[in-house]
Amino acid sequence: MTYTSPLLSLPGAVPGGAPDEAVAAHYGDPFREQRLLAQGQAVVDLSHRGVVTVTGPDRLSWLNTLSSQLLLKLAPGEASETLLLSVQGRIDFSARIVDDGATAWLIVEGAEAPGLTEWLQRMKFMLRVEIADVSADWAVVGSVARIDAFEGRTVWADPWPGVGAGGFAYSAVESHPGLERPWFEYLIPQVSLLEAVTGLEGYTPAGMMAAEALRIAAWRPRVGFETDDKTIPHELDLMRTAVHLAKGCYKGQETVARVHNLGHPPRRLVFLHLDGSQHTLPARGSGIVAEGRTVGRITSVAHHWEMGPIALAVVKRSVDPSARLLVQDADEQYAAAQEVIVPPDAGQVVGRATGFLKGPR
Missing domain, CATH: 3.30.1360.120 (Probable tRNA modification gtpase trme; domain 1)
Structure with missing residues (x-):
């Protein structure tokens, strides 16, 4: 029912x-x-x-x-x-x-x-x-x-x-x-x-x-929106609230530890400020384009009462954090400025003395 x-x-x-x-x-x-x-x-x-x-x-x-x-x-x-x-x-x-x-x-x-x-x-x-x-x-x-x-x-x-x-x-x-x-x-x-x-x-x-x-x-990921069948927690900054790195064994722990300590997540979550001059919003799932190639997708989009049109997106790790992006929705394009949530150098923390990454406060 x-x-x-x-x-x-x-x-x-x-x-x-x-x-x-x-x-x-x-x-x-x-x-x-x-x-x-x-x-x-x-x-x-x-x-x-x-x-x-x-x-x-x-x-x-x-x-x-x-x-x-x-x-x-x-x-x-x-x-x-x-x-x-x-x-x-x-x-x-x-x-x-x-x-x-x-x-x-x-x-x-x-x-x-x-x-x-x-x-x-x-x-x-x-x-x-x-x-x-x-x-x-x-x-x-x-x-x-x-x-x-x-x-x-x-x-x-x-x-x-x-x-x-x-x-x-x-x-x-x-x-x-x-x-x-x-x-x-x-x-x-x-x-x-x-x-x-x-x-x-x-x-x-x-x-x-x-x-x-x-x-x-709030940069808060939602299952079914920011996630797909390939999502690992590192990509969405979920290591802060949903993963304990020092607990006992569980299914998937080896991958979690390996990516965190020795590797990098293949994708990363970004926050987007969208061009509001078109008075419309792109559809969820619209492609993110940088330098003429598709590098990710819009996962959530809304019109904020103070900031105007905003979105979350998952993009390839290699996308330059300073790059101006375009959101391609059918025949419409929206300029987008990104704020870094998960940085390109996320992971590979073994032996690192400095950098973006932070442990518990």
Whole structure:
């Protein structure tokens, strides 16, 4: 059965585009919604997210053996982020995780939940764990604010852009733009979603257009947008929040360590300021052209209420950080200036005394 959020019944609600068609793109005034969201006065319907639970006394030790993050000592209420990788170190699943002392809650993109549940079921063996896809029972609501009315509910606090213990930052900036976007995702029973959101005093519903614009401005990667079937975490600066470089073995660890210590990721994430004179935006997936050749693709694009048209893109590592780029969308071209997120020299940290790369702060 196809899910449709009850918040689409609110006045002015316009459904989003794929993969967000189950929730609102906006409620009639996307720039106002974006401004209020940035100021901590709005909430976003993320009820199309997938929610998978893992219960049982072995849940954290078991998840720790499977994934890229150190989860053994995850305290009740502490939020983290972890990746399930292929043998080649490519991202198969990405999960926001918070444990309440009895249940590990994994928040994922909606399309990921069935596959993640099935994969985890195959990996149970004789351990004392139980896995369930509870997406039909639980909804997610996002905000940049700690919402007093949701006190006591399970909440995931985005660790981005911090550098956790065992993490490593590739981006070169001293003041990361993600610091301007704290982010919290609250778990709400699906049956009370409409009442919970409309009953909030002092908060306006905001659509995915607002949430995505703030995410892009924060350089925050999203699975299914910045990732494809070849993505490794180094390319997206996910080493800072989703990978622990000193934990025990897990599938894909050898590739993660080898690229980080001895090699370079083949691609890198960049932030783009787009020419806004055309009053349109290029489509996601549009090619990035430098010196007459295609060197990457647009992965996310939005119109920011302050910065204008912005985008995230994944380009070849060899692209000159100072190069002016063109975005080719069918017959339209958009000039683009890049800001470095992952530098061309990312990786190969063994023996390096200086450079862009930074360990935990």
